[in-house]
Amino acid sequence: MTGKYIFREDIAIADLAFEVYADNLEDLFKYSGLAITNAMIVDLNSIKPAVIKEIEMENENIEFLLFNFLQEIIFYKDSERLLFNRIDVKIKEEGQKYILKALLYGEKIDMNKHELLVDVKAVTMHLFEVKKINGEWFARVIVDV
Amino acid sequence: MIPNIKRVGNVVWEIPLGYRKDMRVPVRIYATEKLLKEMDEMVYQQALNVSTLPGILKYSYVMPDGHSGYGFPIGGVAAMDAETGVISPGGIGFDINCGMRLVLTNLTYNEVRPKLKELVDLLFQRVPAGVGSTGFLKLTTGEFKELLQMGAKWCVEKGYGWPEDLERTEENGCIEGADVSKISPKAIQRGIDQVGTLGSGNHYLEIQWVKPENIVDHEAAKKLGIFENQIVIMFHCGSRGFGHQVATDYLQIFLSVMERKYGIKILDRELACAPFNSKEGQDYFAAMKCGINMSFANRQVILHRIREVFSKVFNTDPEKLGLHMVYDVAHNTAKLEEHIVDGKRMKVIVHRKGATRAFGPNTEGIPKIYKELGQPVIIGGSMETGSYLLLGTQKAMEETFGTTCHGSGRTMSRTKAKQLVRGEQLIKELEKRGIYVRSVSYSGVAEEAGIAYKNIDEVIEAVALAGISHKVVRFLPIGNIKG
Numbered sequence: 001m002t003g004k005y006i007f008r009e010d011i012a013i014a015d016l017a018f019e020v021y022a023d024n025l026e027d028l029f030k031y032s033g034l035a036i037t038n039a040m041i042v043d044l045n046s047i048k049p050a051v052i053k054e055i056e057m058e059n060e061n062i063e064f065l066l067f068n069f070l071q072e073i074i075f076y077k078d079s080e081r082l083l084f085n086r087i088d089v090k091i092k093e094e095g096q097k098y099i100l101k102a103l104l105y106g107e108k109i110d111m112n113k114h115e116l117l118v119d120v121k122a123v124t125m126h127l128f129e130v131k132k133i134n135g136e137w138f139a140r141v142i143v144d145v
Numbered sequence: 146m147i148p149n150i151k152r153v154g155n156v157v158w159e160i161p162l163g164y165r166k167d168m169r170v171p172v173r174i175y176a177t178e179k180l181l182k183e184m185d186e187m188v189y190q191q192a193l194n195v196s197t198l199p200g201i202l203k204y205s206y207v208m209p210d211g212h213s214g215y216g217f218p219i220g221g222v223a224a225m226d227a228e229t230g231v232i233s234p235g236g237i238g239f240d241i242n243c244g245m246r247l248v249l250t251n252l253t254y255n256e257v258r259p260k261l262k263e264l265v266d267l268l269f270q271r272v273p274a275g276v277g278s279t280g281f282l283k284l285t286t287g288e289f290k291e292l293l294q295m296g297a298k299w300c301v302e303k304g305y306g307w308p309e310d311l312e313r314t315e316e317n318g319c320i321e322g323a324d325v326s327k328i329s330p331k332a333i334q335r336g337i338d339q340v341g342t343l344g345s346g347n348h349y350l351e352i353q354w355v356k357p358e359n360i361v362d363h364e365a366a367k368k369l370g371i372f373e374n375q376i377v378i379m380f381h382c383g384s385r386g387f388g389h390q391v392a393t394d395y396l397q398i399f400l401s402v403m404e405r406k407y408g409i410k411i412l413d414r415e416l417a418c419a420p421f422n423s424k425e426g427q428d429y430f431a432a433m434k435c436g437i438n439m440s441f442a443n444r445q446v447i448l449h450r451i452r453e454v455f456s457k458v459f460n461t462d463p464e465k466l467g468l469h470m471v472y473d474v475a476h477n478t479a480k481l482e483e484h485i486v487d488g489k490r491m492k493v494i495v496h497r498k499g500a501t502r503a504f505g506p507n508t509e510g511i512p513k514i515y516k517e518l519g520q521p522v523i524i525g526g527s528m529e530t531g532s533y534l535l536l537g538t539q540k541a542m543e544e545t546f547g548t549t550c551h552g553s554g555r556t557m558s559r560t561k562a563k564q565l566v567r568g569e570q571l572i573k574e575l576e577k578r579g580i581y582v583r584s585v586s587y588s589g590v591a592e593e594a595g596i597a598y599k600n601i602d603e604v605i606e607a608v609a610l611a612g613i614s615h616k617v618v619r620f621l622p623i624g625n626i627k628g
Contacts, residue, residue, distance in 0.1 A: 009560035013185060013212045014219055014347075016559055040276045042588070064397075071393060078335035078386030081277040109277035117588050118559070119276045119345040119628065121389040122239040125396065125414035126215030142215065144239045144389070145346045145559070 003027035005035035012142045015124060020139040025062070028130070028137040029069055029089040029100070036073050036123075037083050037106075039143060042115040047085035049105035058099045063130045065091075065098050066139060070123045073104070077120070081109045118145045146182060147189050150174070156209070156610045160193065167197045167412075173204040175545070177607045180209050180599065183556060187213035194412045195223050199420070200230020202486050202493060206545055208500050209607035210554030210599060214238070216415030219499035220554060224546045225421060227481060227492040231409065232426045233418035234399065234433075236496030238477040239392040241436030243348075243383030244315075245474050245501075245523040245551075246444045247534060248451065249370045250377060251467030252459070254354050257376045258623070264352065264458050265581050265624040271450045272350055273342045274628035275585035280341030282446060289337045290325045293387075296438030297445035297473075305449040312512050314473040315502065318441045320480075324431035329394050332432075336387025336439060341446035343382045345589055345628030347552075349525075350380040350447070352624035353532060359619040365536060366618050368518055369471055377620060378451055378468075379532055381525050382443060383477070388436035395429040421494050430479070437478060444473055471534065472512075472521035474501050476551045482510070484546050495546045503537035503549035503614050511537075522614055524605065526553045528582060528625045529575065529595030533605050533616065540612035549614040553601040559592040566591040575625075584627035593627060 003022030011017035018035045022028035038044055055072050059065040069089075076082040084106030091100050109116070121144040129140045153159045153173075158181055160172040172192045174181060188211050195217055196205035202224045211220030216235025225231055250257075257264065273280060284292065292299045297318025300306050311318045343350060357373040360366045371377070384391075399417035402425055403409045409418060419425040448470065452463035459466060479496045486493070495502075504511050504520040511520040520537040530553070541547050557565075568587030571594055575582050584590045608614040 007560045009558045009564065011558070013555045013558055014214055074386075075331055075335060075390070077277060078339065078389075079331070081279070083277075111275065111585060116276045116345075116586050118586070118592065121346075121386075122393050124215040124239075125400075125417075128414070144215065 003031035005031045011127065015142050016118070016145045017142045022137045025091050025137055026089045028139055029066060029091065030087045032066060032070060032139055032141060033073050033084065033087040036070055036120055036143065037085065039120055039145070040077065040117050041083055042117060044085040046114050047083050048107045049086050050107040051082060053082065053104045055102040055104065056100065058097050060096050062098055063128060065100060066130050067123055067128065069100060069102070070141065074120055074122065082106050083109055120145055154611065156607045160189065165193050168193060170196050170201050170204050172196050172207070174207040174211070175607055175611050175613065176209040177603055180603055180607060183599065184211060185213050188218045191218040192221060194416055195221060197412060198223065198225065198231055198233065198416065198418060199409060200225040202226055208550040209604045210550040210552050212554050212556070214498065216413055217496065217498040220550060221498045222496065222500045222545060222548045224484065224493040224495045227421055227494050230421055230494060231418035232421045232430060232479055232494055233416055233496065234392045234395050234429065235415040235417060236498050237392070237433060237479050238498050239389045240383035240477055241388035241392060241433055242440035242475045243477045244440060244444065245379060245381050245525055246448060247471040247523045248378040248448060249467055249469050249471060250375065250455065252376045254374045254376060257352065260458055261352065261581055261624050264454065265583055265626060267454045267458060268350060268451065269583040269626050271454050272447055272626065274626060275345050278342045279338040280446065282340045284337055284340065286333060286337065289333060292340065292442050293325050293328070293435040293438050294323045295319050296441040300442050300445040306445050310445060310448065310470050313470040314441055315475050318445065320434045320437045322431055323434035323438050325435060327428045327432035328391065328435055332387050332390035332394065335390045336385055339385040339387065340443055341450060342385060343628045344385055345586065347593060348382040348628050349528060350626040351528070351622050353377050353379055353620035354623050355618060356621055359621065361616040361618060365518060369521060369534065369617060370469065371618050379523065379525060379620065380444070380447060382447065384436040384440040385443060387439045391432050391436045395432060398425055433479065437475065441473065472523060474523050476501060493546065495548070497548055499551045500548050501551045502547055503541045504547045505537050505539035505542045508542060508547065519615065522549055524550060524552060526601035527595045527598040528580065528593055528622055528627065530601050531622065532620045534618045535614040535616055538612055538615055541614065545613050549608045550604055553598040553604050555597055556599050557597040562594055562597040563588055563591045565596065566594040580622050580625060582625045582627065589627055
C-alpha cells in the first residue's frame with residue numbers, strides 16, 4: 001500500500017469527513033487531494049489528464065501545508081472548473097520549512113461526461129489533523145459541502 | 146445529553162455558568178424534549194466553546210434545528226458586545242449569507258399540476274446547479290466588484306428584477322460597508338462566473354403548494370399574499386465560491402493573530418476570532434459584507450430566471466402571474482444591530498450560523514409593509530416533508546436577539562444517508578407521491594432524503610412554543626431542483 005482514503009459516516013453530520021493513510025508524506029497529500037476530488041465526482045477515471053497545473057507552496061506547519069494544498073484544488077474547481085485525477089507531489093524539508101511542488105493533471109467539468117456528487121465549499125479546521133503513527137502518515141479532513 | 150442541563154422553560158434548556166470553568170455565559174438550547182434528546186453530544190461542546198468567546202452577551206444559543214458543525218454548532222447564535230467582543234468566521238460559516246427566498250404566484254395547484262414537469266425541467270435548465278456550474282452573467286472584474294458592493298441593487302439596476310424586490314430583502318438587498326479592497330483575487334476568481342447558480346448540498350429550488358388545511362394563521366397569511374391552493378416558489382442558496390474563499394482567507398488570518406496578537410486562547414481552530422474593533426476584525430467584517438451582497442445578488446438573478454421560466458411556460462407576463470417576493474432571509478451572517486441587554490440599548494454583533502433573523506413587529510430594519518406583522522421568516526424543510534412561513538416576534542427580540550431556527554436540521558451524515566437511500570429510487574418514490582425532482586446528482590438526492598433530517602413540524606413547534614416565531618403556513622413540495 002502506498003496510500004488510501006476512507007469517507008467516514010460517523011464524524012460529521014452536515015459536512016463530509018474522510019481519513020487518509022499513506023506510507024509517506026507525499027502520498028498523504030496525493031490521496032488527500034484525490035479524496036477531495038472523489039467527494040465531487042463518482043469516478044476519478046472519468047477525468048482525462050488534458051490540463052496540467054503546477055502548485056508550489058511552503059509552510060513551517062505540515063497541517064497548514066496540507067490545508068492550503070487542498071484549498072488549491074477547491075480553488076481550481078471554481079475558478080477554472082477543473083477536477084484532477086492524477087496528483088504528483090514532491091515535498092522536501094529545508095530548515096524549519098516544508099516545501100511542496102505538485103503537478104495536477106485533469107480536465108474541465110463536463111456534466112454530460114462526469115457523474116458529479118457534491119460541491120466542496122472549503123476545507124475546515126474542525127478535527128483537522130496530520131500525524132505520523134507507527135511509521136504511517138494519517139490525516140483527518142472535514143470539508144464543508 | 147449533558148447531566149447538568151436544566152429546564153428553564155417549556156422548550157428552553159440551560160447549561161448553567163460554571164459547568165465549565167471557562168464559560169462566560171450560560172448555554173441556552175431551544176428544543177422540545179424529543180429534539181433535545183436527539184441532539185448529538187458535540188452540539189453541547191461546541192455551544193460551550195462559543196460561551197467562552199470574549200464579549201459574548203446573555204447566552205450561547207442553540208436553536209431546535211441545531212446539530213454539530215465546525216466551530217459554532219449549526220443553529221448557533223451568539224451576540225457579542227461591539228465594543229469589547231470578537232467576530233468569528235466560524236460563527237458565520239463558509240457559505241456567507243446562505244439564505245432563503247420565497248416568491249408568490251397567483252396560480253393555483255390545479256393550474257400548475259399539468260405543467261409541473263415542463264416548469265421543473267425548464268427551471269432545471271435555466272438555473273444551473275451542481276459542482277462547477279456557472280451562470281449566464283459574464284462579468285468583468287470591475288462589474289463583479291460593483292455587484293459585491295451593491296448586491297441585489299446592482300441586479301435590479303441592470304434589469305434583473307423589480308424595485309419592490311429590494312424592499313423585500315434583508316438589508317434591502319445591499320448591506321452597507323462592503324469593501325472590495327478587503328477581498329483576495331482568489332475570491333474574485335472563484336465567484337465571478339457563479340452569479341445565478343444554486344450550488345449543491347442542501348441548496349435547492351422548490352415549487353410548493355398551500356394546502357388549505359396547512360394555513361395556520363389565516364389573517365396573517367392573507368396579509369402576506371397567501372391563499373388556499375396557491376403555488377409558491379422557495380429557494381435556498383448562498384454566496385458560492387466567492388463567500389467560501391472569503392471565509393477561508395480570514396480563518397487563516399485570524400488564526401495567525403488570535404493568540405499571538407490578542408491573547409485569545411484557541412479552543413477550536415474553527416472558532417478563530419479577532420476583536421470586532423481590531424483591524425483584522427473590521428477587515429473581515431467588510432469582506433464578509435461583500436459575501437452577503439454576492440448572495441443577495443445570486444438569489445436576485447435566480448429570481449429573474451424563475452420569472453422568465455414561469456412567463457414562458459404560462460405564456461404570460463411575470464407581473465400578471467403575481468410573481469412577487471414575500472421576503473429574502475439570510476442564514477449565515479454576523480450583523481451589527483442594536484438590542485436591549487439588561488435594560489440598556491447597546492450595539493452588538495449578532496452571529497447567526499444556520500439561524501434566521503426573526504425581528505418582531507415595529508422593529509427597525511424590517512420593510513414597512515411588514516411593520517405591523519413582524520418580519521417574514523422562511524424555513525426550508527427537506528424535499529420530502531415541507532417548509533414553513535413564520536413571523537418574527539417581540540419575544541424573539543427580548544430573548545434571542547431577534548433570532549429563530551433556519552431549517553429542520555440534519556440528524557445523519559451524508560455518507561450514512563447514501564448507505565441507506567438510493568437517489569434514483571427515492572426520485573421514483575417521490576414522483577409517485579406527487580413530488581417531481583430533477584438533480585444533477587442521484588447521490589446528492591440521497592444525501593438530502595427526509596430521513597437525514599429532523600422532523601420539521603417538531604422544530605417549528607419548538608420555536609412557536611418558545612414564542613420566538615409565529616406560525617403562518619406550511620408548504621408542501623411538488624417540484625424540486627437540486628444541485
